[in-house]
Amino acid sequence: MNKFFVKLRHVFLPFLLISVTTISAYVLVHWLVFIKFELFELDDLWQNFIIPGAVAVIMAYIFIPPIIKRLDFTARKNKSGDPVNGAMIFVIISILPALFIALNCVETKTGKLTTLEHIGSINKQSLTRYYKLKEFYLDKQAVRIYSVFKTSGKYDQNFDMTIYCAVPIRDSLESQPANNVGLNTGRGNFRIDMKKALILVNGKKFSNDSLKYIDPNTVTDVQVINPKASVALYGNAAKYGVVHVIIKDKPIDSGSLAVAENPNAWLAVSYKKTISNDLSPQEKETAYNNFAAVSQSEFNKVDQGTFIYLERLRKSDDLSNFRTAISQKDKSIVADKTILLKPAYEPFESRAGNSFKWIFGSFGIGAFVFFIFIQFFPLRKNHQRKLSSKRFRWLWLNDVKTILWPRTGYVVTPILIVLNITVFFAMVIAGLGFISFSSTDLLLWGADYRPAVMDGDYWRLFTATFLHGGVMHLFLNMYGLMFIGVMLEPVIGSRKFALAYLFAGLAGSAASLWWHPATVGVGASGAIFGMYGVYLALLTTSMYTSAQRKILLTNMVIFIGINLLMGIRGAVDNAAHIGGLVTGIIAGYAVYPFIKQRIDSSNNEQELLHEPEENAV
DSSP, X not given: OHHHHHHIIIIIHHHHHHHHHXXXXXXXXXXXXXXXXXXXXXXXXXXXXXXXXHHHHHHHHHHHHHHHTTBOOGGGTTSSSOHHHHHHHHHHHHHHHHHHXXXXXXXXXXXXXXXXXXXXXXXXXXXXXXXXXXXXXXXXXXXXXXXXXXXXXXXXXXXXXXXXXXXXXXXXXXXXXXXXXXXXXXXXXXXXXXXXSEEEETTEEEOTGGGGGSOGGXXXXXXXXXXXXXXXXXXXXXXXXXXXXXXXXXXXXXXXXXXXXXXSEXXXXXXXXXEETTSOHHHHHHHHHHHHHHHHHHHHHSOGGGOSEEEEOOSSHHHHHHHHHHHSSOTTSOGGGOOEEEEEOSOGGGTTTTHHHHHXXXXXXXHHHHHHHHTTXXXXXXXXXXXXXXXXXXXXXXXXXXXXXXXXTBOHHHHHHHHHHHHHHHHHHTTXXXXXXXXXXXXXXXXXXXXXXXXXXTXXXXXXXXXXXXXXXXXXXXXXXXXXXXXXXXXXXXXXXXXXXXXXXXXXXXXXXXHOTTOOBOOSHHHHHHHHHHHHHHHTSTTSOHHHHHHHHHHHHHHHHHHHHHHHTTSSOHHHHHHHHHHHHHHHHHHHHHHHHHHHHHHHHHHHHHHHHXXXX
């Protein structure tokens, strides 16, 4: 049993730590680069699978083998297979599925839902991941169609057929000025109900509403046929009469209707079917024709406008194919700038499904298999000798202890980190979220909000500094706090550090309140920036040598500058940052005389202690 716990501590727990750190770090970087700041966009396959998979495998092969080699595989020398590589397979199986699911979960959960009154306003604001439309019209008669064929499977045994349908999304059509229109055929007057009449454009059936989007300059003739003659020509479907519009130059089919203006966005609808690649070309053509007919029937029958929300397609093969469908028959449309929106019919809150649970489920299955694997091999003898040292036994906890455990000269920082993490997990346990929290919930828990503060809730200026918008927000702020706390608190002392943190946090909240009249504000960034301000002020004094001052001051200015630039782009609250930073700089210069006095006093004591020894010599 003792050997079991030894291997658990020295093989399995390091594996867990490295794996979880790899997944968390890459998800954080991915969120910052591709979601939060949208620095650039890659094809979906590369962005969500190839690059993260390659990074995870490389990190695993760098850090995991030394851990695995703590086991003794000499008993398998004469047996086939490499135990180390076998163990690495279990490690990769543990990491990759969890990483892919986590990336999808973060992208889905953090996507913003924007409500639009009409589709025309989509280009008047920054693009988001999800949209909700109040008024719209799907011009199905102007659909653009593009078919794609490709093979798949290990031996190309599958033949995949996909039909991409791009439907123009327009603003809601105004009601017709009159239901009935009087027309003279030359054989007498009669009235046709335009809402019930059969509308033909170059011999093809179209909806009445689509007539509004025909360019009048392309119309060469309009033929009106009375109901009696219409039935004789076109059957019972034309019992209310026929209006036949002739358009010059262009034969009309579904997908090439001349329209008066380009739509602001398109609805992305696709149909897929896979058949055997062993079929003859004639059989494939027949299968495709049947598939196309079924797809056409379904497209006509289904009301695609019953969606609950829309998801904007990001760079991918699907997006390229939809854009090809749009541009292949209308070269005036700039395909690279068209917006494709995919309909979603489930509630917006259910968009991620159970993906968050599957992150832990997939990782847990792989980790369990790895755990069983290591039970078949003992620890190496040279590693067992190292374990006799009590200090080595707890070495893996030293880093955690250094960050979270208070010690002389480093008391306030770990307490603040623990408090922030505790508040965050209290909100998680309350069922309010994990990736992000809603503004309503944050407001109930004490977020900064000008109307509430002006009504007397002044305590929000303080409580807002312990709330965070989500796990990424918390992680970034706690990393920044830990980094500056380790450097600054031992220098200025715990009491001065706590007071400076408090005043900087309040100043940051007040600055945010002044700048944003109706925004819910949370986060410790104002207080943390204040600590960087204190350190920045001390770096400009004589406390440090010229060489130290040059290196540290350069790094500090770069760090602060990058964060302020992010704020200019609207990603973070610059008002809180600047308010905290200015307060911190003032506090730094205020405490400098006391720190200098303490340092000078300490130096004098050291000189007095060494003076007798020098005299004796």
